[in-house]
Amino acid sequence: MWSFFSRDPTKDFAYEVGEPVRGLEDRSVWTLHKGKKRGTQDEVSIFLFDVQKNSETLFDIAKASLKKLKTMRHPSLLHYLDSCETEKFLYVATEYVEPLATHIEDMKLEGQQRELFLAWGIFQITRALSFLNNDGNMRHNNVCLYSVFVTLAGEWKLGGFEFLASQGQDGSNPIPLKILPALEIYDPPEKKDPSKLKSMTKCSTDMWGLGCLIWEAFNGPLKTQPALKTVDHIPKQLCTLYCELVSANPASRPNPADIITRCRKIGGYFKNDLIDTMLFLEEIQIKDKVEKGKFFSTLSSYLDNFPESVCVHKILPQLLTAFHYGDAGSFVLGPMFKLGKLLEDADYQKQIVPCVVKLFASNDRTTRSRLLQQLDQFIMHLQNSTVNDQIFPQVVHGFLDTNPIIREQTVKSIVHLAPKLNYNNLNVEVLRHFARLQSKDDQGGIRTNTTVCLGKIASHLHPQIRQKVLVSAFVRATRDPFPPARQA
Template identity: 75%
Template sequence: MWSFFSRDPSKDFNFEIGELVPSLGDKSVWALHKGKKKVTSEEVSVFVFDLKNNSETHLEVAKAAVKRLKTLRHPSVLTYLDSLESEKVLYLSTEYVDPLIDHLQNLTLERPQKELYVAWGIFQITRALSFLNNDGNLRHNNVNIWSVFVNSSGEWKLGGVEYVSTTQDAAQNFKVIPSLEVYSPPEKNDPSKQRIITKCSNDMWGLGCLIWEVFNGPLYQQSSLKNIDKIPKQLGPLYYELVSSNPSSRPNPADIISRCRKLGGYFKNDLVDTLLFLEEIQIKDKNEKNRFFSNLTPHLDNFPDNVCKHKILPQLITAFEYGDAGSAVLAPMFKLGRLLDTAEYQKKIVPCVVKLFGSNDRATRSRLLQQLEHFIGHLQAGTVNDQIFPQVAHGFMDTNPTIREQTVKSVIHLAPKLSYNNLNVEVLRHFARLQSKDDQGGIRTNTTVCLGKIAQHLHPQIRQKVLISAFIRAMRDPFPPARNAGVLALAATQQYYLLSEVSSRILPSLCQLTLDPEKTVRDSVFRTIKGFLGKLEKVSEDPSLRESMEADVNTATPSLSNAAATWAGWAVTAVTAKFYRSQSDTVKSMNPVTSRMLSKPGSLEQPSSSSISTTTSSVTSMTSLEHEDGSRGNDSVSDYDYNHWDDNDNWGDMETGGQMASSSGSGCATGTSDPTSPPSGSGPATKVTDGWENEEWGSLDEEPEAELTSPSEAWSPSEITPIILPETKTNNSSLSSHINHRNPQTTWEEHEFEPLEENPGTNSAKLEEAKKKREERKLMRQKELEARRASRTTGGPMKLGSKKF
């Protein structure tokens, strides 16, 4: 009658029972099922014992296992969650695990990774046995491949606690599962050896059986233990001790750990060292943590992905959020972030990234910028524009040159995600100031290269206004690598220029560098001029090609299929790769070694046949230079090797020098000069603007008539003659003044390079007179240069940066 009010207790079980895992079979009294928590859907494992189909003896063993597992808490012992007994079934819920036999069969690791991982697994089981035998005074009595399980983090967990007994009790060698008798030690049937059994001898025999099964598969007969061909040589002596017929000669598990953790031991490897350090990270001091995290990144490639994702990465995030690990944890954390899917990355890594960008610590900001390429792809555009870019932009004005340089380089990765205003206004405003005012030649060079790399992301109208003026300004920089960067950037972005601009602005500017003191700059100039002339010649022969040549000028996403784009294949490779390694330009640019600091673009070495067949005739003339340059193998220096720019290369780091600062106290404060004060030196009487206060880019392409007051003012000798390197100086202030002397404008304006055109409202006689004066000045300057060269020749070789009178 009371059955109406009774209910099935299993309905109160907080876990859903899923599919059966068949691999345990007849090796356990339990049937293993996959399961989930009803509330959170978290995956678990559920061991099920069917009361109706098993004997009372089996039930006692199962109940003993539940009771024992409740009281055992250790990192290498299977974690108990819950249990429930009903009239029909006994449930035992644990963390989600797979049987070791299944895990090893599905393991796809390469040999080096697998060796490290198996050593870590055997170490964990040995540690668990040491805990039972020495700390708990217990014997496991059932150590074999069927009693070991592996969780999602790749950790080996000791289960199968059905036969656990105390060390005071007689050794439990009786198994209710007949198939497990093969794991019974030999002293079971030898009464003479019962008196020399130790508290750990039974379990050490089982550990020997487990080691054999890890490398050979399940054990079916004890005689197979003699076959040790597949067991690592490092484990050979230990294995012989474990399967010794004498129980007293089997070592204690604590002694095994101590011996194998010594240098050269089986448990002494990078994976075990790393995971043990992370387990004890809370008791490590700050210096130990920084040293550990700094050395961790190169080892991660040899660790299994599941261990990295579920074991190491959570520890790194915790160490960063709640510990004092510092910025050293960033490199390994971002490297492991690639293992996460989009949702996990947004949840775990992005909040850390946003928090880090708000840090005032320079070391943290520097590491973030260096690692940007590893996580930028996971960031949403809104997060980049609203939370990250405003913090990054502060680096453009940092007094530390290293931070400024890394900030410039970071724009390469940020550009595709930046909004119109952030990219076309804010970034270009900072670039204009850095290119004209920064006292580090390397930063000015990298600014030019970076502009060439992000050109495809700029708005077409902004691109037309900025690129030519910016690159021509770079071509007038006193720092040779900066001039070369300007030339190569023009070539790499040639598809964005109208042919009218090529003929009226670009070629005249390039021609002025044909007499550059640096041979490498001259070589780049001549290659680029030949390329541009080839385009013009082709269009002159067939005007219908003009449309295809200018197809990308007004497009937001340029096509690489037209002839204009394929022409500059070599230049694109040259300018879109490794950036110039920054130097103290007042020292390095005056060093004699700079006369051989650049080599030809890497892509000139082996031009593709498809590119040659589809491009214009100019390619033929350009590629003919490859053979001429092929003999100049000694004309390059690695510190200046920015011609072989490749997207997979690093940009290079700021090298410490007399003027380089490694902290905020470097003294290299950029932009400290008053932008409203008139510049020193000669130049056209134009308004000095730096693109900083007014943010005005429309003035970049002003008409010559609106800007020039007289022909002589527009074409002053200091502006039309080739740039001569200044005298050797040892401080940055002299270089800064020289830069200001050469570049009074601080926005990318190119008025002085505009061709002088006749205006109907201008007196033709004055124009003619101005042209004659200009020609006279050119001739005088040419004679002066020839005289200087002659004096250098007669006086012996002249070192770069020195002057001879």
């Protein structure tokens, strides 16, 4: 019985605490650590509160913020996984993130990629605040550079719920005392001017915080409040809104829902290719096939301007999901292969190759045609065994297809496949089909291309077969009634 009460509570906590992560320091009651899930070794973040080093008041704040984190779910709020309390520490496991302050400091993005990344991030936090202020009837009371975190997919998540309160909960003092001195710089001016408290709205405090966050996103950590008047680094299309957010009059600060509506209009700060793409992917389940086809057919042209982290960890998984569980079909091929180039080989084998194998088995001519046309983009990632056992048996059907375009593309594809084909598939199967196509196909262009391709794959043929096959093939070509075939 006594062993039950004395056992270590962390044994039930499925996460290991790793090295600390810089970026929060004196601006949070928590210290942030890297972590891993036991068993799977999946990366997570661990927010740690030291019970013995901190005051009872801060401990109460930490426990209250944990309670709020547990109960709230939104795509732009920090995602809670698990927690554990011991005599020494309070542990909270979340999705893997890093502080926005650290992320921006270390960020290597430049030009349009940087601009799109910041716009997408600010949009997400504005959306999170609209959820809290309007849907949840709550005030966050702690919006700044240090309450925002960034995932591997480049998504901004709002955390730092230490001072979150329901509307009307605060009584006579609607702006809470921060306790941590380093956070006082983010207090809105009405905190020191009681006459302005009456003009506060349900979102005015958080909109001031959003203004501070925008300033810091483009300038770095805020050192003094008067610096907020410097707008040199803030994009011109955002300046008017920014000035409204940091207005001394609380009533002049806009509602976050109105900000989103205004900035999503043509020419608005939130109206760009990245945000359009991310919002489409969020709603892809309710889009019809025509909309999906149009979206995927134009997506490749935008990808070079998107941050790599967003492409690899957010857009690509959505494409794969759309392929496996939706009706996106062959439209996803272009962007999928383009993003596949950003993957390590092990990840390519795990994520892209199964899709390729599945697609080669498709009876849809359009799909097979697109695959054969783009073979050069992924053939280098395919194992020889995969090509011989799973892909070639599907490709070979193309030699007999009634559609001449498919037959011709199948012939051309052998140039890419030949180095990976085994003896039987190349020296027996391919040559048997080539001989038939070269002598009997009714399309002169296919007969010509068969001769050309035979010349290109000659070096991969077995030496004992090569000379015999080439001589008879080229003799046959010289007697072809189609002039280009004789010249090939």
